[in-house]
Amino acid sequence: MLEVKxxxxxxxxxxxxxxxxxxxxxxxxxxxxxxxxxxxxTLSAVIAGKDGYEVTAGTITFEGRDVLEMEIEERARAGLLxxxxxxxxxxxxxxIYLLKAALNAKREAEGLGEIPAPEFMKLIxxxxxxxxxxxxxxxxxxxxxxxxxxxxxxxxxxxxVLQPRLAMLDEIDSGLDIxxxxxxxxxxxxxxxxxxxxxxxxxxxRLLDYIVPDRVHVLVDGRIVKSGDAELARxxxxxxxxxxxxxxxx
Amino acid sequence: MNDDVQRFLDRLAERQASRGDEPTWISAxxxxxxxxxxxxGFPHRRVEAWKYTDVRDIARTDFALADDAxxxxxxxxxxxxxxxxxxxxxxDGVYAPALSDLDALPAGVQVLxxxxxxxxxxxAVGGPLGRLTGVEFxxxxxxxxxxxxxxxxxxxxxxxxxxxxxxxxxxxxxxxRQVMSHPRILxxxxxxxxxxxxxxxxxxxxxxxxxxxVEEIILDRGAILTHYKLQEAPLKDRHVASVQVEQAxxxxxxxxxxxxxxxxxxxxxVSDLNGEGAEAxxxxxxxxxxxxxxxxxTLVHHNAPHTRSSENYKGILDDRAHGVFNGRVVxxxxxxxxxxxxxxxNLLLSDRAEIDxxxxxxxxxxxxxxxxxxxxxxxxxxxxxALRARGIDEQTxxxxxTLAFAGEVMELVDLDAVAERVELTVAGKLPxxxxxxxxxxxxxxxxxx
Numbered sequence: 001m002l003e004v005k006x007x008x009x010x011x012x013x014x015x016x017x018x019x020x021x022x023x024x025x026x027x028x029x030x031x032x033x034x035x036x037x038x039x040x041x042t043l044s045a046v047i048a049g050k051d052g053y054e055v056t057a058g059t060i061t062f063e064g065r066d067v068l069e070m071e072i073e074e075r076a077r078a079g080l081l082x083x084x085x086x087x088x089x090x091x092x093x094x095x096i097y098l099l100k101a102a103l104n105a106k107r108e109a110e111g112l113g114e115i116p117a118p119e120f121m122k123l124i125x126x127x128x129x130x131x132x133x134x135x136x137x138x139x140x141x142x143x144x145x146x147x148x149x150x151x152x153x154x155x156x157x158x159x160x161v162l163q164p165r166l167a168m169l170d171e172i173d174s175g176l177d178i179x180x181x182x183x184x185x186x187x188x189x190x191x192x193x194x195x196x197x198x199x200x201x202x203x204x205x206r207l208l209d210y211i212v213p214d215r216v217h218v219l220v221d222g223r224i225v226k227s228g229d230a231e232l233a234r235x236x237x238x239x240x241x242x243x244x245x246x247x248x249x250x
Numbered sequence: 251m252n253d254d255v256q257r258f259l260d261r262l263a264e265r266q267a268s269r270g271d272e273p274t275w276i277s278a279x280x281x282x283x284x285x286x287x288x289x290x291g292f293p294h295r296r297v298e299a300w301k302y303t304d305v306r307d308i309a310r311t312d313f314a315l316a317d318d319a320x321x322x323x324x325x326x327x328x329x330x331x332x333x334x335x336x337x338x339x340x341x342d343g344v345y346a347p348a349l350s351d352l353d354a355l356p357a358g359v360q361v362l363x364x365x366x367x368x369x370x371x372x373x374a375v376g377g378p379l380g381r382l383t384g385v386e387f388x389x390x391x392x393x394x395x396x397x398x399x400x401x402x403x404x405x406x407x408x409x410x411x412x413x414x415x416x417x418x419x420x421x422x423x424x425x426x427r428q429v430m431s432h433p434r435i436l437x438x439x440x441x442x443x444x445x446x447x448x449x450x451x452x453x454x455x456x457x458x459x460x461x462x463x464v465e466e467i468i469l470d471r472g473a474i475l476t477h478y479k480l481q482e483a484p485l486k487d488r489h490v491a492s493v494q495v496e497q498a499x500x501x502x503x504x505x506x507x508x509x510x511x512x513x514x515x516x517x518x519x520v521s522d523l524n525g526e527g528a529e530a531x532x533x534x535x536x537x538x539x540x541x542x543x544x545x546x547x548t549l550v551h552h553n554a555p556h557t558r559s560s561e562n563y564k565g566i567l568d569d570r571a572h573g574v575f576n577g578r579v580v581x582x583x584x585x586x587x588x589x590x591x592x593x594x595x596n597l598l599l600s601d602r603a604e605i606d607x608x609x610x611x612x613x614x615x616x617x618x619x620x621x622x623x624x625x626x627x628x629x630x631x632x633x634x635x636a637l638r639a640r641g642i643d644e645q646t647x648x649x650x651x652t653l654a655f656a657g658e659v660m661e662l663v664d665l666d667a668v669a670e671r672v673e674l675t676v677a678g679k680l681p682x683x684x685x686x687x688x689x690x691x692x693x694x695x696x697x698x699x
Contacts, residue, residue, distance in 0.1 A: 048639055050635060050639075051631075051635065072635065073638045073639075073641050073642060073643050073644065077641040081639075081640070081641075082639055084636070087636070088632050088633055088635075088636045090630075090633045090636065090637070090651070090654065091654060092651075092653070092654025092655060092656075092657040092658055093633075093650050093654045097650055097653075098637065098642070098650070101637075101640075101642045101646055101650065102637075102640040102641045102642050105641040105642050105643060105646070106641050109641070141654070142636075158640060162640065162641070
């Protein structure tokens, strides 16, 4: 479903991704791991269309479409959704507004009409209960004054409501205590489906105890230097990244 | 004297001829108003207070005066705020009993049309009328005084607490001729009385009239008044309001000055804090689009020690709209232990929109705490991205963030009917197909659920 070929990306003149290749098929959960500064967050940000990244070479194809030619919102509506590492606070914009506007935008792209209000409310109530969130949260401004855990839950809630084709989760585990991590992992696992891909970007193996990936890739210095199954994550936990760093420099 | 001034004086003479005999004190005030207006003429932009506001469109238009208050009840119903209230309605300045409801006024409260108070030579008007917002206030206040015939008189006996808000509704019609009205509102709140006043301006879409409003608000010791002004007049209407508040010891005046409509809008809001412990709080929101011009001048006189004022105005300007905010605070000599803060934040949605904002502090005492700040900016691009990354198109994202900016004032509003109307109006000003109004309704429904 997603194919990244020979992707080169520069940020403010310095090259961060240096020929990255990645293929994610429907129904698969991939994890990208790597040391800080390897370019993990850059990959998901470029796929989502964030400003400030220049693609100098390579292609990104999603279900046959050239992702780099699509507007940010088009990508999201096509089902490419990024859960942020640092969700931005949006004072004054109620969560309920964001959820409804986003869902209707997606439905419009799919040729469906606006979601009827009762149906929307039923859906939302079900999802916030699943994420163990209080209903009052819907009237609160997006992420404003939220704890780290609440922000991450909110990212997953948006995924549950918007049902992406490919969910990309950037360091969704950072700043979470173990209970919050379990809730977040439960949310992500509930997204697993035959027609959906999931891309986890993480620094630590811990998350992968709760969300077991099909494939693990190690990103070092802008390239994927090693790929394997869930076992690779455990090996990284034991051995760290150094043995791979040396390999990449050789 | 120029032709413009003469035209208004001619209209006045015609009106006078058709009016019956009046008590001499009323005709004396009328004459004083006319004389003052004749001497001053319309304000021009060489005068500092009118530097940014060009009123030639008002001066050059030949306005008639309305003689009836016909308005379809169905149309009025869509404009009227859905709130249980004591209500007076005026159509093009003419009192509309059919659209008013003064049944069930509690003891100690008088609400009556000014025409009736003048006809009865009511004690409520004899003394106070014109004492605060007099002919010296501005050429427009003088003009109003010359023409005054309709408006509202609100009187609260000491210790009276009015539960339901008092709504003064002004409707503007899309008629064959452009009309002017000179309504006058007089509020006298007795000691420790408490009330909420909602002044609501709305009308038919194509209306292009001129409302020249004068308000005098007298708060006796410990009185509390919350004054909402919801101005969503049609976009070709001109609206000038001259408001003066007089506050005795421990009184509290809170103003929500919400200007969403009107083509040319000028408000002068003045509060005199005359007694210790008096407090004035001014909240404001203005939203201009197209070529709307919205000018607000506020002035607080700290005439007594231990008085407080705070002011928070937000402006949103799109297209070629022009906003003016001038917040002046004067602390009198020996008025010690004063607290005053003021802020004005503006959001410019277009390169051609303009805001002129100026705080003016004049402090003649030494033990005072005054702060002020003005900011002007654009929307937070990080937030725009975060919304787009959820599939929301850029214009809707910007609309949501604009609504949020207005929301910072609106969340202080206790009356849901007012807050929702403003939210819907702001949402409705955003491009239609994005249907933020639908979003607001959903949130409201969820709230009630």
